[in-house]
Amino acid sequence: MPVEPPATAWVFPDPETAWDDDLVGRGADLEPGTVLAAYRSGLFPMPGGRGGPMLWWSPVCRGVLPLDGLRASRSLRQACKRFEIRVDTAFGEVIAACADPDRDGGWIDDDVIAAYTCLHELGWAHSVEAWQDGELVGGLYGVAIGGLFAGESMFHRVRDASKVALVALVEMLGDEHVGQRLLDVQWQTPHLASLGVVEIDRADYLRRLENALTLPLPAVFDY
Incomplete structure (x- = not known):
């Protein structure tokens, strides 16, 4: 817990x-x-x-991924078979990769890394990792509070690795509370829209958030 x-x-x-x-x-x-x-x-x-x-x-317009709305192409589903998914085995490596200063639009600084690493140590921040041949090749991290998973950033070193991590996360959230869980990605981008992310207005997001916070954590993060 x-x-x-x-x-x-x-x-x-x-x-x-x-x-x-x-x-x-x-x-x-x-x-x-x-x-x-x-x-x-x-x-x-x-x-x-x-x-x-x-x-x-x-x-004002919040990006969220409906858990029944993920658009996973046939090729992406095939790609999922080429990766091993792990949770919270390399959080530090994941956030460091997301913070790579050579990435376009990088915003994750040392203070952010320290803050989310502390949240990880307390059991709130988590990484979903894509591994291939024993190497970390992609993943994402975010914060889980009840039925909210607030995605922060993702990275890949091999094609489709970050997408595979997202597919895995959606599957992890697909329990008996799936219809009420909230997968927040902050803003919709063209890339995220292609995966099924939609925009909802702030008032709608806050209503959904209030309900989501009453839910138990998904089993994969409740340890």
Whole structure:
């Protein structure tokens, strides 16, 4: 079972009353209690640049992947057979790969790595990994709170490896609560849209989140 950290001293803005902008707050810290409180309120952190305050986001149009809406092509299903899926065996390697500064649009800095590594040690952050011939070749990481899985980033070193990790994650969430679980990917991109990610408005997301947080963790993350 995850370990509940001390409560945050910060008060987040209510995204339901926030202005019509994805960015809803600045400042605070990345202590475990702060980050968890943000996710439970429908927010997530992303750095604002070197030396700047932490930024807290609640997109007006939120990207989510309906668990019955994953678009896995025949070739992707075939690719799944070429990888071994593991959970939480190489979290540090996964987040380091996602933070590779050579990647376009990289935003994961040392503070973010430290914060999510701490959440992983407490049982809240998890990695889903694609292995091939004994090597880590792709994966993703995110935060699991009840029925919410908040995906943060993914990477691949071999074609389709990150997609295979996503397919595996969807399968892991497919228990008796599948219709109420929430797989959050923050924003829809053309790549994610091709996999079935859709946009819902902030109010709808917050309603779904409230319900999802009442659910038990998926068995794969409840240890």
